[in-house]
Amino acid sequence: MTPPSATIVALATAPAAGAVGILRLSGPAALEVGRALAPGVPEVPTPRHAYLATFVDASGGVLDEGLFLYFRAPQSFTGEDVVELQAHGSPRLLRLLLARTLEDVRVRPALPGEFTRRAFLNGRIDLTRAEAVADLVAADSEAAVRAAAAGLSGALAERIRALEEPLRALHADLEGVLNFPDEAEGADEDAGPRVATLRSEAEALRAEVGRGRLVRQGARVALYGPVNAGKSTLFNRLVGEERALVDAEPGTTRDALEARVEWDGLGVTLYDTAGLREAPGRVEALGIARTRDLLAAVDLAVLVLPPEASGEEASSWVREAGATPVFVVTGKCDVAPVSAPWESVPGFPAHEEREASLPFPGPRAASATSVSFPGPGAASGTSLPSHGRPRVSGLTGEGVEGLRTSVLGRLWGGGTPSAVALVSERHADALRRTAEALGRAEEASRVSTLEVLSGEVGLALEALGEVSGTSVSDALLDTLFQRFCIGK
Numbered sequence: 001m002t003p004p005s006a007t008i009v010a011l012a013t014a015p016a017a018g019a020v021g022i023l024r025l026s027g028p029a030a031l032e033v034g035r036a037l038a039p040g041v042p043e044v045p046t047p048r049h050a051y052l053a054t055f056v057d058a059s060g061g062v063l064d065e066g067l068f069l070y071f072r073a074p075q076s077f078t079g080e081d082v083v084e085l086q087a088h089g090s091p092r093l094l095r096l097l098l099a100r101t102l103e104d105v106r107v108r109p110a111l112p113g114e115f116t117r118r119a120f121l122n123g124r125i126d127l128t129r130a131e132a133v134a135d136l137v138a139a140d141s142e143a144a145v146r147a148a149a150a151g152l153s154g155a156l157a158e159r160i161r162a163l164e165e166p167l168r169a170l171h172a173d174l175e176g177v178l179n180f181p182d183e184a185e186g187a188d189e190d191a192g193p194r195v196a197t198l199r200s201e202a203e204a205l206r207a208e209v210g211r212g213r214l215v216r217q218g219a220r221v222a223l224y225g226p227v228n229a230g231k232s233t234l235f236n237r238l239v240g241e242e243r244a245l246v247d248a249e250p251g252t253t254r255d256a257l258e259a260r261v262e263w264d265g266l267g268v269t270l271y272d273t274a275g276l277r278e279a280p281g282r283v284e285a286l287g288i289a290r291t292r293d294l295l296a297a298v299d300l301a302v303l304v305l306p307p308e309a310s311g312e313e314a315s316s317w318v319r320e321a322g323a324t325p326v327f328v329v330t331g332k333c334d335v336a337p338v339s340a341p342w343e344s345v346p347g348f349p350a351h352e353e354r355e356a357s358l359p360f361p362g363p364r365a366a367s368a369t370s371v372s373f374p375g376p377g378a379a380s381g382t383s384l385p386s387h388g389r390p391r392v393s394g395l396t397g398e399g400v401e402g403l404r405t406s407v408l409g410r411l412w413g414g415g416t417p418s419a420v421a422l423v424s425e426r427h428a429d430a431l432r433r434t435a436e437a438l439g440r441a442e443e444a445s446r447v448s449t450l451e452v453l454s455g456e457v458g459l460a461l462e463a464l465g466e467v468s469g470t471s472v473s474d475a476l477l478d479t480l481f482q483r484f485c486i487g488k
């Protein structure tokens with residue numbers, strides 16, 4: 001017999017003054033303890049009925065008038081008896097109520113995430129949904145909210161189950177053939193193709209981790225380029241307020257500035273950086289070093305060039321970004337001559353078209369070791385055409401909307417940022433181990449024994465179980481739920 005679980009208590013609302021503050025109890029003693037604070041509530045309250053009740057101290061003194069809710073196990077968030085006292089949102093009052101519940105020896109304060117952990121342990125939600133609860137609480141963009149909400153309603157759980165069930169069936173078939181060769185004869189026949197299909201599905205799901213990270217953490221985009229190109233003016237335009245200093249003096253921006261925006265629901269942290277040039281002053285050189293570090297860390301670099309920059313200069317600048325993808329624009333287009341007729345067409349070509357038209361292998365193939373900054377006429381093996389470059393003006397706003405759209409396209413590709421399974425680094429790691437075991441299983445199906453094949457399929461199943469929670473250790477659960485807040 002498992003020992004009776006403690007009844008836990010915590011504030012379910014933030015410990016700050018607010019309209020309503022909620023104290024939540026979960027566990028076998030929840031009703032009794034809750035009723036001690038709200039003696040007017042019937043001994044056997046109707047579950048899920050909101051009782052208007054008087055909350056009292058130990059000697060019956062009135063502390064508040066609030067709502068009392070009872071959820072009878074297992075029809076509750078945790079699957080246990082749950083009681084909520086919904087009081088006025090006074091932090092001091094809530095501490096008094098909390099202290100009163102803790103006078104009962106059966107009650108202890110909840111650990112971070114413990115309500116959700118109990119929901120998981122009691123089979124109310126699988127692990128991906130439990131994690132979606134934390135994602136939702138932490139979400140700081142509309143895309144993050146929507147993706148977490150989809151996770152909460154089982155979007156990722158469903159895709160994991162679609163892998164886990166056939167994998168389990170395959171494992172059972174293989175074990176059947178191993179243990180009862182006569183009865184189960186032939187059940188392992190198509191094991192090879194079955195493994196291959198499951199492996200590619202695991203890989204496909206794992207590939208979503210990049211998008212998951214973008215949604216969860218937001219994208220990072222840096223404006224960079226030569227001094228005085230109009231980066232700060234463009235930054236201010238994109239952010240919608242005068243955040244960065246702008247001046248005709250080259251070298252105005254010394255330190256990277258950042259601002260958070262939300263584009264089509266996707267959180268984007270924009271950086272304005274110190275313009276790059278040779279022979280800068282000492283302080284400016286420090287700023288330039290920071291620009292370099294930042295360029296290595298962002299998801300996309302937007303290179304802002306002066307209208308007169310040549311194709312050779314452009315490709316040297318692109319190399320400055322190292323492995324970071326670069327989107328090149330011509331700034332100050334309001335004062336730049338239109339060099340080709342198609343440039344006056346509003347909006348930009350889609351980024352795929354631009355990519356395809358670039359006569360160089362792309363920023364990812366570029367060397368990250370170049371040390372000198374391109375000056376006018378810098379020699380270089382490759383060259384970016386200046387005529388096809390999108391044109392923007394931070395001053396007039398021309399082309400800025402198109403830039404925003406192109407940057408989003410580069411970051412996200414097709415589809416909407418919210419339509420995504422929030423695959424975390426943790427999930428991706430488990431999926432990688434799943435796929436690796438399936439890779440070995442595939443190999444084993446050709447060259448090895450059934451035991452080896454089945455063993456690898458078993459390992460794949462175990463790794464996958466870490467995502468759904470069908471095979472998790474207490475240690476893993478500890479780490480996972482530590483990132484929750486108390487009361488969640």
Ligand SMILES: Nc1nc2c(c(=O)[nH]1)N(C=O)[C@@H](CNc1ccc(C(=O)N[C@@H](CCC(=O)O)C(=O)O)cc1)CN2
Pocket residue numbers: 012022071074075076077084124
């Ligand atoms: N006041 C309050 N609001 C809250 C919560 C809460 O605990 N209290 N939640 C806490 O995170 C979230 C809601 N999540 C919940 C999930 C399941 C059940 C529940 O009672 N489930 C039962 C019955 C389902 C049904 O009737 O359809 C069940 O699953 O059996 C309650 C809340 C957000 N809002």
Ligand SMILES: Nc1nc2c(ncn2[C@@H]2O[C@H](COP(=O)(O)OP(=O)(O)OP(=O)(O)O)[C@@H](O)[C@H]2O)c(=O)[nH]1
Pocket residue numbers: 226227228229230231232233234245246247248249250251252253254273274275276331332333334335392393394395396
């Ligand atoms: N005509 C025109 N002038 C601009 C535009 N953008 C910036 N400028 C002017 O160009 C000068 C430099 O602008 P900044 O935005 O400070 O340029 P920056 O690239 O941030 O410069 P550093 O920080 O020194 O590297 C200022 O005098 C701006 O008013 C533009 O789109 N059109």
Ligand SMILES: [Mg+2]
Pocket residue numbers: 231232233244245252253272273274275
């Ligand atoms: Mg600047």
